[in-house]
Amino acid sequence: MHIPDSFIPLNQAIAYWVIAIPFIFMSMKWAKNELDEMKIPVLAALSAGIFAIQAMNIPIGMGTSGHMVGATLVAIVFGSPWAGVLVLTLVLLVQGFVFADGGITTLGANILNMGVISGFVGYYTYVALRKNTSISIAALVGAWLGLFISAIACSVQMWIAGTFPLVPGLMAMGLYHLIIGFIGEGLITAIVIAAIAKSRPDLLENNSTIKPGKSKKGARA
Amino acid sequence: MSEKSNMKFFYAGIAIALLLSVVAPFLASSDPDGLESAAGGVIEESKLSELEEMEPVVGSPLPDYAIEGMGKSGEIIAIVIGTIAVLVISFVVGKVL
Numbered sequence: 001m002h003i004p005d006s007f008i009p010l011n012q013a014i015a016y017w018v019i020a021i022p023f024i025f026m027s028m029k030w031a032k033n034e035l036d037e038m039k040i041p042v043l044a045a046l047s048a049g050i051f052a053i054q055a056m057n058i059p060i061g062m063g064t065s066g067h068m069v070g071a072t073l074v075a076i077v078f079g080s081p082w083a084g085v086l087v088l089t090l091v092l093l094v095q096g097f098v099f100a101d102g103g104i105t106t107l108g109a110n111i112l113n114m115g116v117i118s119g120f121v122g123y124y125t126y127v128a129l130r131k132n133t134s135i136s137i138a139a140l141v142g143a144w145l146g147l148f149i150s151a152i153a154c155s156v157q158m159w160i161a162g163t164f165p166l167v168p169g170l171m172a173m174g175l176y177h178l179i180i181g182f183i184g185e186g187l188i189t190a191i192v193i194a195a196i197a198k199s200r201p202d203l204l205e206n207n208s209t210i211k212p213g214k215s216k217k218g219a220r221a
Numbered sequence: 222m223s224e225k226s227n228m229k230f231f232y233a234g235i236a237i238a239l240l241l242s243v244v245a246p247f248l249a250s251s252d253p254d255g256l257e258s259a260a261g262g263v264i265e266e267s268k269l270s271e272l273e274e275m276e277p278v279v280g281s282p283l284p285d286y287a288i289e290g291m292g293k294s295g296e297i298i299a300i301v302i303g304t305i306a307v308l309v310i311s312f313v314v315g316k317v318l
């Protein structure tokens with residue numbers, strides 16, 4: 001879903017940058033206040049893993065492929081959508097500047113879609129579902145919905161840009177990303193979160209959503 | 222949580238990331254992604270080829286995760302470089318902030 005430079009006129013691309021910058025700033029503030037020294041290796045490992053898995057395009061039929069984005073996964077591990085914004089910003093910067101994957105003028109839009117929208121929708125869907133469902137199902141549906149909504153946002157941006165017609169754009173983007181979102185985002189996020197919950201439950205502990213309907217924060221304070 | 226177990230997570234994560242980087246050139250689908258595929262379906266052909274021919278605004282050292290003339294091994298090197306770059310940048314950003 002990496003938008004190239006040519007798909008958005010410069011003035012609109014700048015507008016998306018202006019919207020994205022406060023989110024990037026907030027994600028840096030999160031790192032400053034919440035990311036303790038001990039968790040830096042976890043963040044770095046997740047970032048590297050997400051960069052690598054984004055190179056792994058999965059065929060979804062219809063001559064189309066897709067890959068994981070990963071903002072929801074990072075947000076769940078750190079218990080904050082800002083962690084997802086930070087990691088996706090770094091990954092997208094490297095992809096754009098080193099590999100021409102996604103434009104530089106459109107980097108703001110890409111950070112907004114894949115870092116902010118997919119991470120926030122994914123994480124808060126996960127948090128809402130976690131009250132009544134298992135960690136795997138909540139992670140799967142959250143990540144799936146996060147990716148789907150970000151694709152819908154992307155097609156609206158493509159329409160405003162005059163690049164895609166509205167309804168056919170929404171239909172095509174929606175259809176492809178429903179499938180990519182389930183396989184590439186939902187399933188992988190659920191598998192990784194389930195594996196972390198099993199092997200490193202302490203890692204998810206600061207995340208009050210690990211136990212249904214119960215926050216540990218009060219007990220600890 | 223201990224520092225040791227987080228370092229274990231760190232090494233396991235790097236191992237998985239590097240493994241993915243090495244196998245991706247062979248296993249990844251070369252079909253267009255969702256956005257490209259949608260573009261192919263909804264944009265008029267002449268306009269699409271015009272958009273696709275436009276050069277990126279900023280040039281990149283390793284466009285399309287490849288090194289010219291090096292085939293699959295070039296792709297592996299490119300993705301490994303990216304994985305390590307992201308790892309180092311994340312670490313530094315984490316430390317500095």
